[in-house]
Amino acid sequence: MTGKKDFDPTEDFEALINSEQPNPFEDKTSEQVSILTRNYESERNDRNEERFIWILVLLIIVDFEFFTIMQNIAGPIIIGCIETLLIFVLAERCGIDGVLPLIDRVLSAVGPSKIK
Numbered sequence: 736m737t738g739k740k741d742f743d744p745t746e747d748f749e750a751l752i753n754s755e756q757p758n759p760f761e762d763k764t765s766e767q768v769s770i771l772t773r774n775y776e777s778e779r780n781d782r783n784e785e786r787f788i789w790i791l792v793l794l795i796i797v798d799f800e801f802f803t804i805m806q807n808i809a810g811p812i813i814i815g816c817i818e819t820l821l822i823f824v825l826a827e828r829c830g831i832d833g834v835l836p837l838i839d840r841v842l843s844a845v846g847p848s849k850i851k
Contacts, residue, residue, distance in 0.1 A: 780830055783829040783830050783831075784829065784830075784831060786829060787825060787826060787829040787831055790825060791822070794818065794822075798811075798814070798815075798818070801814075802814075823837075823838055
């Protein structure tokens with residue numbers, strides 16, 4: 736016995752894995768991931784808002800064409816009420832921020848009165 740330690744590859748590999756050496760790329764990578772995530776969310780929100788605006792424009796054009804053909808006023812009023820509800824749902828699904836407070840105001844105005 737010469738006093739040298741026998742070579743054990745598993746012990747050396749475990750020591751290498753368990754060593755606490757800082758990774759110079761870890762901070763930069765996490766920063767890039769967070770920047771890309773923010774850019775992705777912003778792009779997705781912009782596309783949803785643009786999609787909502789195009790749907791509104793097409794709805795206005797179609798309504799204008801059909802409402803000029805209708806004989807009485809009841810049809811456009813009923814269709815307008817139904818479309819308003821659908822627009823609220825679509826706006827919420829597209830992530831338009833200003834819709835939820837508006838829905839709350841409308842529902843509180845239409846809701847049951849506090850008079851007994």
